């Protein structure tokens with residue numbers, strides 16, 4: 217039996233040009249890819265290669281200069297996308313619970329549904345007993361849990377994550393990565409996740425898109441075939457991942473060198 221996968225995101229010949237100090241900067245050039253429903257894709261590339269710009273376009277926050285993209289819609293009630301950022305994702309004057317419920321409230325979901333979904337995701341990220349606290353009373357890891365709970369509670373068609381764990385210490389990062397994977401495996405959301413960490417990309421991804429330095433293009437896709445559920449300790453001790461790590465490392469070294477030569 218062959219499995220038929222539904223396409224969720226399609227991007228065709230997408231470019232983005234910015235005006236910077238009156239000069240045209242080609243941030244993205246001819247980006248093409250498709251992502252299937254429920255797939256977890258990480259984007260890795262040198263600083264300034266256009267990763268955030270690509271995510272902002274898919275989030276509808278920025279318009280492409282040319283080219284197009286499409287996100288398949290399965291439920292008319294759902295928002296198209298939710299975004300999780302590295303920082304500033306939580307509203308300081310709202311409690312943990314209110315923060316998680318925010319997206320649902322903003323689209324006037326029924327009260328019962330808001331309660332159910334908020335409680336469910338508070339539970340999944342282990343914040344139930346902290347639900348009445350305010351962000352200033354939380355650690356960095358807890359704040360990112362709030363952002364993740366809100367993104368999933370909102371039940372978007374796709375999830376866009378821009379280095380959500382970059383500011384966390386190593387230990388917290390591992391815990392949150394595994395928590396994210398466990399929620400993703402239950403919900404099977406389509407995720408695009410930006411990271412600078414090769415380990416993180418290998419742990420999380422079905423596929424990794426490797427980007428070139430400016431202008432950003434997708435140079436290569438790396439398929440990660442490791443069985444799931446995955447844990448960082450297993451991924452690190454798997455001999456096959458050493459080759460993948462090295463391949464990605466070399467790519468990034470070349471691209472960082474290239475961007476240095478340009479500047």
Ligand SMILES: Nc1ncnc2c1ncn2[C@@H]1O[C@H](COP(=O)(O)OP(=O)(O)OP(=O)(O)O)[C@@H](O)[C@H]1O
Nearest residue numbers: 234235236241243262263264265266267268269270
């Ligand atoms: N609003 C803007 N106006 C002008 N230039 C911009 C704007 N947004 C991004 N750029 C430029 O586009 C390029 C890509 O930026 P972007 O933030 O997408 O890169 P990135 O890969 O996410 O970088 P990093 O890894 O450092 O976060 C950079 O040269 C940046 O300066």
